[in-house]
Amino acid sequence: METLRGKIISKAFVIALGISAAALVMLGGCANTSGDDSGQKTVAAPSFSPASGSYDSAQKVSIATATEAASIRYTNDGTEPTDSYGTLYSEPLSVGATETIKAIAYRSGWTSSIVSSSTFTIAGVTNNWVVGFSQIGSESDWRDADTRSIQNAFNADTSFTLLYSDAQQKQENQIAALRSFIARPVDCIIFTAIVEAGFGTVLQEAKTAGIPVIMVDRDVQSSDQSLRKAIIGSNFEKEGEKAATWLASYLTTKGIDDGSTTVNIVELQGTAGSAPTIDRKAGFATIMAAHSNWKITQSETGNFTSSDGKTVMAKFLANDRAIQVLYAHNDGMALGAIQAIKDAGLKPGTDITIIGVDSIKTALQAIVAGEMNCSVECSPLIGPQAVTAVTALRNGTSISTRIWTNEGIFDATNAAAALPTREY
Ligand code: AHR
Numbered sequence: 220m221e222t223l224r225g226k227i228i229s230k231a232f233v234i235a236l237g238i239s240a241a242a243l244v245m246l247g248g249c250a251n252t253s254g255d256d257s258g259q260k261t262v263a264a265p266s267f268s269p270a271s272g273s274y275d276s277a278q279k280v281s282i283a284t285a286t287e288a289a290s291i292r293y294t295n296d297g298t299e300p301t302d303s304y305g306t307l308y309s310e311p312l313s314v315g316a317t318e319t320i321k322a323i324a325y326r327s328g329w330t331s332s333i334v335s336s337s338t339f340t341i342a343g344v345t346n347n348w349v350v351g352f353s354q355i356g357s358e359s360d361w362r363d364a365d366t367r368s369i370q371n372a373f374n375a376d377t378s379f380t381l382l383y384s385d386a387q388q389k390q391e392n393q394i395a396a397l398r399s400f401i402a403r404p405v406d407c408i409i410f411t412a413i414v415e416a417g418f419g420t421v422l423q424e425a426k427t428a429g430i431p432v433i434m435v436d437r438d439v440q441s442s443d444q445s446l447r448k449a450i451i452g453s454n455f456e457k458e459g460e461k462a463a464t465w466l467a468s469y470l471t472t473k474g475i476d477d478g479s480t481t482v483n484i485v486e487l488q489g490t491a492g493s494a495p496t497i498d499r500k501a502g503f504a505t506i507m508a509a510h511s512n513w514k515i516t517q518s519e520t521g522n523f524t525s526s527d528g529k530t531v532m533a534k535f536l537a538n539d540r541a542i543q544v545l546y547a548h549n550d551g552m553a554l555g556a557i558q559a560i561k562d563a564g565l566k567p568g569t570d571i572t573i574i575g576v577d578s579i580k581t582a583l584q585a586i587v588a589g590e591m592n593c594s595v596e597c598s599p600l601i602g603p604q605a606v607t608a609v610t611a612l613r614n615g616t617s618i619s620t621r622i623w624t625n626e627g628i629f630d631a632t633n634a635a636a637a638l639p640t641r642e643y
Contacts, residue, residue: 259329262331262332263286264334265284265323265335266335271339272339274339274341276343277315286326289329290324293320296399298321313376313381315344315347318339319339320336348378350381350406351409354383359579361549369601369602384399386413404428408432412438432446435450451622453495461595463546475572481514482510482543483514484546486515486518487548488500488521489520503546533559533562533563540565545573545574547573549576552575556573560573598625
């Protein structure tokens with residue numbers, strides 16, 4: 220296919236439109252590979268299929284660019300997509316209510332396309348619910364899997380239109396997104412709170428407007444919980460307890476803990492003030508209380524990112540090379556720390572026992588490689604449960620205020636067996 224006029228339309232375009240190889244020849248002629256003044260080529264602007272306009276029924280909208288190997292990002296919350304902001308396009312979007320989609324196409328070494336915008340006016344569809352989803356950003360592989368799970372679950376059901384807003388780790392962006400959902404108004408809001416405190420006022424505004432709010436993954440502080448309908452997600456405190464319980468058994472089995480000599484533990488915390496940070500710390504502390512010789516000698520935030528995990532662990536090691544255990548509030552930070560441990564000339568998983576949370580694929584691979592010892596599972600696959608809960612609200616059925624996700628724990632005994640079917 221590379222020989223077809225030296226051009227090929229992007230994979231996204233082929234998948235989206237399901238066109239034949241013969242059609243590729245014709246479409247290849249549309250590819251905009253013209254250079255700008257500096258000679259750099261510009262990616263062709265995304266196009267929408269069907270085109271913008273008024274429709275009587277819900278539409279599946281494909282987005283495509285005529286430039287080979289280009290990627291597309293889109294938004295549907297009024298913000299401008301860039302090559303690093305917006306949802307990465309992977310499959311046609313379900314549009315069941317009036318919506319404006321903006322898209323940009325980009326490719327490494329090329330000038331990004333202009334932003335294309337299309338408005339779809341949908342009339343005559345009854346019982347379609349518009350759901351606003353305020354996500355915190357994309358700080359970890361876990362978060363990306365969580366976003367995909369929720370988008371895919373709502374996109375698969377044409378009776379929902381999901382408006383997605385990425386707060387890029389800023390609480391003020393989340394508050395602005397919630398206010399724009401209230402102003403539209405949407406039928407329901409799903410929301411992951413970057414930190415627990417500070418959302419009471421805007422949640423009260425949603426309640427006053429009669430818009431139900433369902434939290435996913437991270438909850439708000441207990442004094443604001445009466446303002447939301449439900450929380451779907453993990454028991455973070457239990458995750459902290461599981462991590463410490465596993466550690467107690469491992470250290471004893473390995474002869475590392477005699478019950479009286481100090482065990483030197485460092486902790487990489489997640490985002491300060493967030494529910495998983497507060498609860499994973501508290502759960503670990505509950506079990507630790509029965510081990511008076513365990514000492515958390517250094518504890519700092521790594522913001523749930525791999526890069527900060529590496530930086531902070533390097534600092535911990537520069538202060539003290541006698542660290543025996545790393546407890547990281549997520550796998551991303553643990554994996555970053557593993558690099559720092561190697562850079563310091565130590566063997567991760569052997570010289571330092573490493574426990575993370577999430578059980579992402581790369582952490583299970585690190586366990587299999589002997590560089591990490593344990594990962595407590597925290598499932599990001601919340602989308603189907605969110606659709607079930609929102610559907611129940613639409614039907615007027617009551618829902619439980621606490622909907623848990625099912626989770627396990629992985630170490631050298633079971634990580635390899637789990638890898639082939641691991642979804643994230
Ligand atoms: O809120 C869940 C936590 O946030 C996950 O453990 C972490 O990886 C994510 O960034």
